[in-house]
Amino acid sequence: xxxxxxxxxENRDAGICPMHMPGHKRNTHLFQMENPYGxxxxxxxxxxNLHNAQGILKESMERAAALWGAKQTWFLINGxxxxxxxxxxxxxxxxxxxxxxxxxxxxLYHALxxxxxxxxxxxxxxxxxxxxxxxxxxQSVEEALRKHPNVKLVAITSPTYEGVLSDVKAxxxxxxxxxxxxFVDEAHGAHLGxxxxxPQSAIQCGADLVVQSLHKxxxxxxxxxxxxxxxxxxxxxxxxxxxxxYETSSPSYLLLASMDRCVQFLWDHGREAFSLYREKxxxxxxxxxxxxxxxxxxxxxxxxxxxYGIYALDPSKIVLGSFGTNLTGPQIMESLRRTDKIELExxxxxxxxxxxxxxxxxxxxxxxxxxxxxxxxxxxxxxxRIGREKKKYDKDxxxxxxxxxxxxxxxxxxxxxxxxxxxxxxxICRETxxxxxxGIPLIVPGExxxxxxxxxxxxxxxxxxxxxxxxxxxxxxIDVVWE
Numbered sequence: 001x002x003x004x005x006x007x008x009x010e011n012r013d014a015g016i017c018p019m020h021m022p023g024h025k026r027n028t029h030l031f032q033m034e035n036p037y038g039x040x041x042x043x044x045x046x047x048x049n050l051h052n053a054q055g056i057l058k059e060s061m062e063r064a065a066a067l068w069g070a071k072q073t074w075f076l077i078n079g080x081x082x083x084x085x086x087x088x089x090x091x092x093x094x095x096x097x098x099x100x101x102x103x104x105x106x107x108l109y110h111a112l113x114x115x116x117x118x119x120x121x122x123x124x125x126x127x128x129x130x131x132x133x134x135x136x137x138x139q140s141v142e143e144a145l146r147k148h149p150n151v152k153l154v155a156i157t158s159p160t161y162e163g164v165l166s167d168v169k170a171x172x173x174x175x176x177x178x179x180x181x182x183f184v185d186e187a188h189g190a191h192l193g194x195x196x197x198x199p200q201s202a203i204q205c206g207a208d209l210v211v212q213s214l215h216k217x218x219x220x221x222x223x224x225x226x227x228x229x230x231x232x233x234x235x236x237x238x239x240x241x242x243x244x245x246y247e248t249s250s251p252s253y254l255l256l257a258s259m260d261r262c263v264q265f266l267w268d269h270g271r272e273a274f275s276l277y278r279e280k281x282x283x284x285x286x287x288x289x290x291x292x293x294x295x296x297x298x299x300x301x302x303x304x305x306x307x308y309g310i311y312a313l314d315p316s317k318i319v320l321g322s323f324g325t326n327l328t329g330p331q332i333m334e335s336l337r338r339t340d341k342i343e344l345e346x347x348x349x350x351x352x353x354x355x356x357x358x359x360x361x362x363x364x365x366x367x368x369x370x371x372x373x374x375x376x377x378x379x380x381x382x383x384x385r386i387g388r389e390k391k392k393y394d395k396d397x398x399x400x401x402x403x404x405x406x407x408x409x410x411x412x413x414x415x416x417x418x419x420x421x422x423x424x425x426x427x428i429c430r431e432t433x434x435x436x437x438x439g440i441p442l443i444v445p446g447e448x449x450x451x452x453x454x455x456x457x458x459x460x461x462x463x464x465x466x467x468x469x470x471x472x473x474x475x476x477x478i479d480v481v482w483e
Contacts, residue, residue: 017367019318020345023191023357024219030359031219031261033254041253050075050251051244060260067263068193070203070210070228072236077255078247080187081107083211083227086242088155089115091181091209091234096152099144102401103133104157105185106432106439113408113445120148122156123401125308127164129323130297130351133399133440134308135166142174155183158202161346161438162297162353163188163317164310165199172206181208181233187225191217191316191358194266195274199312208233214262217316219359221258277358280365281315287369293324293379294372297351318354320372325379330464332375340371346437349463399456402429402447406481411445417482421457424449427480431470435460449478 002010018025033039043049048057057075065073076082088111092098095116100108102121112119122144125134136156145151154175158166168184175182184202186192190212193201202210210228214220227243229236265273288296297319298310322332329347336342336352345355354368405411405428416430427449434441443453460467467474 015341017340017342017364019354019356019364019368020343021213021217021355022215022220022222023217023355023359024215024221025357025359025361025364027219027359027361031265033258036254039254039257042250047253050077050247050256051240051249057256060256060263063267064226064259064263065228067266068201068203068212068226068228070230072229074227074239074243075251075256075259076211076225076227076243076247077223077251078225079215079223080185080211080213080225081105081110082243082246083225084108084185085111085114085246086239087183087209087211087227088112088117088153089242089245090238091153091183092117093152097148097150098153098155099141099148099151100154101136101156102399103160103440104155105187106434106441108155108185109408109432109441109444113412116407116409118407120144120151121401123399124164126399127297127308127310129295130162130319130321131349132162132297132319132351133160133164135160135164135310136171137309138167138170138174140309141171145174145178145180151180153181153183155185157185157187159186159189159192159199159314159317161188161317161440162319162351163314165189165312165314166309167311168202168205168207169200172208176206176233179233183207183209184211186210187213188216188317189314190214190226191274192314194270195278197274197278197315199314203228203230206230209239214259217355217357218262219265219357220262221255224255224259224262226259273358277356277360278315280360280362281356284318284365284369288372291372291376293376295321295324297321316356318356318368319351320354321351323350327375327379328463335375336371340367340374342367342371347465348435349460349465399442400452402443402450402453404446405448406446408445411481414481415483416479418477418479421474421476421478422454424478424480425451425454427478430479430481433457433467433469433474433478435465436468449480 048055061073084107097118100119102123122136127134172182184207186202192198193204208230212226214224215222298313329352332352333344333347345353411430429443429447430445432441432444
């Protein structure tokens with residue numbers, strides 16, 4: 001039986017182009033590490049303590065805070081999920097009302113459950129053709145706060161998995177006028193605001209707490225992230241108290257060293273690296289300008305900034321839409337894997353995402369461009385063309401918010417029973433169903449299962465999207481309240 005270590009070695013040597021996270025892209029010309037067994041330690045003399053940093057770790061986190069312009073920064077070795085759980089708990093009290101974007105990562109819903117919070121949802125518009133979530137508008141935040149005056153925290157995701165940014169500065173101004181803190185899940189935006197050619201970060205836009213995954217878009221090992229404190233509306237002591245709960249008491253010094261080296265690299269070489277990176281992105285876009293059967297989100301004829309709540313788009317995310325074809329996202333992903341030895345980050349029903357970073361080589365971009373142009377040529381040679389636009393809209397599968405019947409905690413506290421999913425219309429859900437990636441719930445405990453949800457999940461499964469629930473891989477059974 002092959003070991004995991006052997007499988008990793010085989011993958012490394014297979015010549016696969018990694019258009020996915022982590023952001024170091026296995027680029028060993030830029031980054032190398034000695035045998036980790038020779039470096040791995042615990043909290044010994046001279047190496048500080050992450051949960052009471054006074055020495056080398058304190059200095060490293062202060063360098064990170066200065067780089068991003070934060071008041072204080074904490075290293076996270078449990079990923080951004082740890083920062084979401086700790087950050088939401090630090091900003092709220094048991095039973096508070098909160099205003100959150102519905103297209104949030106599942107870790108935010110875990111925070112709602114853990115703290116018995118009562119959410120009011122901000123639902124972004126859907127980007128036509130891609131069927132991906134747009135941005136959260138300042139107007140929707142203002143209206144929601146007017147409707148729900150007891151909200152104690154606003155939490156949004158910006159950028160999204162697809163690179164969609166909301167107008168965080170305008171939202172922060174609205175929220176702060178009411179004395180409420182703004183939490184931004186910027187897990188996919190650790191690179192933002194660090195160089196020209198990329199949008200500003202949520203820190204620069206005035207958010208109070210911001211979580212970023214270094215490993216997603218920067219040269220750092222998987223699981224590494226940071227949590228930034230930006231002003232006085234959230235107390236540092238409250239954040240540290242929650243991190244002591246949600247972050248391991250035995251942090252990996254290899255992961256900590258990876259973050260420290262990432263920060264130092266950005267200080268020493270970031271401007272030059274980002275400049276070269278931007279040139280490679282621009283060259284890739286020029287090669288894609290004549291696509292007709294496929295489309296890149298936010299590029300060319302499908303420019304969409306200023307619409308669908310989109311304030312800006314992150315150029316590092318390459319989102320290829322397939323709606324001029326009969327191909328699904330999973331089919332495109334498999335084609336690139338099999339024919340071009342390119343592994344993409346994710347596939348949705350109508351698009352795929354290639355994640356790039358400043359560690360991508362020129363060859364990586366060339367291989368991706370060649371693969372996309374191959375697909376374009378193959379589609380142009382097909383004689384029998386059935387327009388995807390007509391096929392796609394035979395049924396309206398855009399997201400609609402299920403009816404909330406009870407809180408997450410109340411639903412999970414009640415007796416339940418697993419029943420066949422497609423016989424569950426009208427029942428109250430006791431679990432979360434989501435595609436992973438991106439880990440955004442389609443329904444959460446306490447919401448009523450309706451016909452629209454059944455149709456959407458059926459459509460996603462036919463497109464080849466893998467679904468999960470709170471217990472395991474989705475198996476056509478769903479846990480419902482049974483009374």
